[in-house]
Amino acid sequence: xxxxxxxxxxxxxxxxxxxxxxxxxxxxxxxxxxxxxxxxxxxxxxxxxxxxxxxxxxxxxxxxxxxxxxxxxxxxxxxxxxxxxxxxxxxxxxxxxxxxxxxxxxxxxxxxxxxxxxxxxxxxxxxxxxxxxxxxxxxxxxxxxxxxxxxxxxxxxxxxxxxxxxxxxxxxxxxxxxxxxxxxxxxxxxxxxxxxxxxxxxxxxxxxxxxxxxxxxxxxxxxxxxxxxxxxxxxxxxxxxxxxxx
Amino acid sequence: xxxxxxxxxxxxxxxxxxxxxxxxxxxxxxxxxxxxxxxxxxxxxxxxxxxxxxxxxxxxxxxxxxxxxxxxxxxxxxxxxxxxxxxxxxxxxxxxxxxxxxxxxxxxxxxx
Numbered sequence: 001x002x003x004x005x006x007x008x009x010x011x012x013x014x015x016x017x018x019x020x021x022x023x024x025x026x027x028x029x030x031x032x033x034x035x036x037x038x039x040x041x042x043x044x045x046x047x048x049x050x051x052x053x054x055x056x057x058x059x060x061x062x063x064x065x066x067x068x069x070x071x072x073x074x075x076x077x078x079x080x081x082x083x084x085x086x087x088x089x090x091x092x093x094x095x096x097x098x099x100x101x102x103x104x105x106x107x108x109x110x111x112x113x114x115x116x117x118x119x120x121x122x123x124x125x126x127x128x129x130x131x132x133x134x135x136x137x138x139x140x141x142x143x144x145x146x147x148x149x150x151x152x153x154x155x156x157x158x159x160x161x162x163x164x165x166x167x168x169x170x171x172x173x174x175x176x177x178x179x180x181x182x183x184x185x186x187x188x189x190x191x192x193x194x195x196x197x198x199x200x201x202x203x204x205x206x207x208x209x210x211x212x213x214x215x216x217x218x219x220x221x222x223x224x225x226x227x228x229x230x231x232x233x234x235x236x237x238x239x240x241x242x243x244x245x246x
Numbered sequence: 247x248x249x250x251x252x253x254x255x256x257x258x259x260x261x262x263x264x265x266x267x268x269x270x271x272x273x274x275x276x277x278x279x280x281x282x283x284x285x286x287x288x289x290x291x292x293x294x295x296x297x298x299x300x301x302x303x304x305x306x307x308x309x310x311x312x313x314x315x316x317x318x319x320x321x322x323x324x325x326x327x328x329x330x331x332x333x334x335x336x337x338x339x340x341x342x343x344x345x346x347x348x349x350x351x352x353x354x355x356x357x358x
Contacts, residue, residue, distance in 0.1 A: 004332035007356035017356065018329040018337060025327045029317035031352060035280045035307040043304040046354040050316055056345045058323050065316035067281075067309040068293055069354075082349050116293065194294030201296070 023047070031065075053082045066118070071191075074119040076109030086122050086185050095232040101218045102127055104230055112237035113192035113208070118158075121234065123147045123214060125184045132179040133216045135165035139175060143217040143227040147186040150211045154196030154204070155236075158189030170221075192238055203238055210234040278314045280307040305358070324350070 004017045023045035026032050031047045038044055050065030051073060062081045064073040076089050088094060091111035097104045102125055109120040125145065127133055136144040149157045163185060165178035196204050212234055217227040281292045291301040291308075299306065318324055326340045339350075 003356045008332040013332075016337060016342075017332040019331075020329055025329065026352065028325055028327065030315050031317045032315075033307075034278050034315070035309065036304045040304050046305075047352040048309070048314055048316065049351075049353055051349055051351045052318070052324055053347065053349050054324050054343075055347055056343075058326075058340045058343065060318050060320050060322055060324055061347075063316065063318075063320060065314075067312055067314060068291075069306060069308045070293070070295055078349055082347055116295070194296065198295065199297045 051078060053078065068116065070116040072114075072117045074110045074114070074117050076111075077118065077120045080109060080120070086124070086187075093235055093237070095212070095234055097214075097230050097232055099228065099230070101131065101225060102133070102216065104214055104232065106212045106214075106232045106234055108190070108234070108236055112239040113155075113190070114239040115192055115194065115197040115241055118189050118191045121149055121188045121190045121210075121212065121236075123186045123188070123212060123232075125180075125186075125214070125216065127181055127184065127218065131218050131220050132168065132181045133184065133218050135162060135178045135180055138178060142177060143215065144178075145180065145184065145186075145216040146214070147188060148213040148215075149188045149190060150213065152208055152210055154193055154238075155208055155210060156191040156193050158191075161187045161189075190236070192236075197238055197241060199241060203240065206238055208236045208238065210236055279310045281310045305354070 004019055007013065008017055020026055023032060026045070026047040029047075031050065033046045033048050036043045036046065048065060048067075049069065049072070050063065052060050053062040055061050064078070066072070076092070079089070080086050086109075088105075088107050089109065089111070092108050094105060094107040096106075104126075105124045107122055107124075109122065110117075113119055125133065133145045134142050138144050145162075147160050149160075151157045163180070165180060167176045168179045169176045190210075192208070196208070210233075212232045214230045214232065215227065216230075218225050287296075288300045288302060289298060290296045291306065297306065324339070326338065328336055328338045331337050339348075
């Protein structure tokens, strides 16, 4: 309790910290770290680290458990999942590009990248009324929208998560195409690795320059523009490592 | 938490559960296997993380595979529980949410 009070005070924590003495809740949920021997008095009882998000009824709507002890899901990613909306948080790096047809915004879910904390790099494409862009699957000759976050040293890039498409029927062509209209948000998990941030080592760099390549083809029911490729340059700050409270 | 508390929208209530005191409890069958450290430098684990203690140290062990126990599934109601907060007050999890959403984070300790 005193440790929690001190931690809470030192870090200005505004949320509730709870102490699970005897690991009763951890065991009830079944998340006890079974890699630690029962007779290991110092370490036995810790959980596999993870997060649940529950809705108003207390039902789990999202959960994030990572096998590595230092891997976490970032605060910005958790908040967006909990709120159910992608927000541009204060302090987040934002890159914008616009052409005659669409507006593209790429932004990180957090202020910075921390070692092994999985953040999200969102790309938001705003398609004007009366137009659409495509998503997979598509017949040959059509170009699905893609977002590619280039891997650079010190950045692990996960698989892009595309929202569901809607079908649009073109009677004259006798095809049904998968399309997006309005605001399209594509999420790519990104994590800073030990290649640039490590315990006992100076930060090699303060920031990662990360190219984001967006490909799309915008069409209306009457006209189609040529497929386009747009590159946005993200500057993602790396957070200094912080020693635990002692 | 380098930057302190994230700004929390009113619809969300964040709870952190931090394990403090440990005591022996009922035995659990152990089917989880641990990832092995770099044989050339036992301080470096599979993720390249280097801490001046062995990667075999119990506090640094982690599952070799993704299918380790992670508790209630999406769609299940989280079991209720009552635990003391940092001010020494007992908190009943579901009642304290007052019908709001919550994020609950399990972490090993506020000390190490």
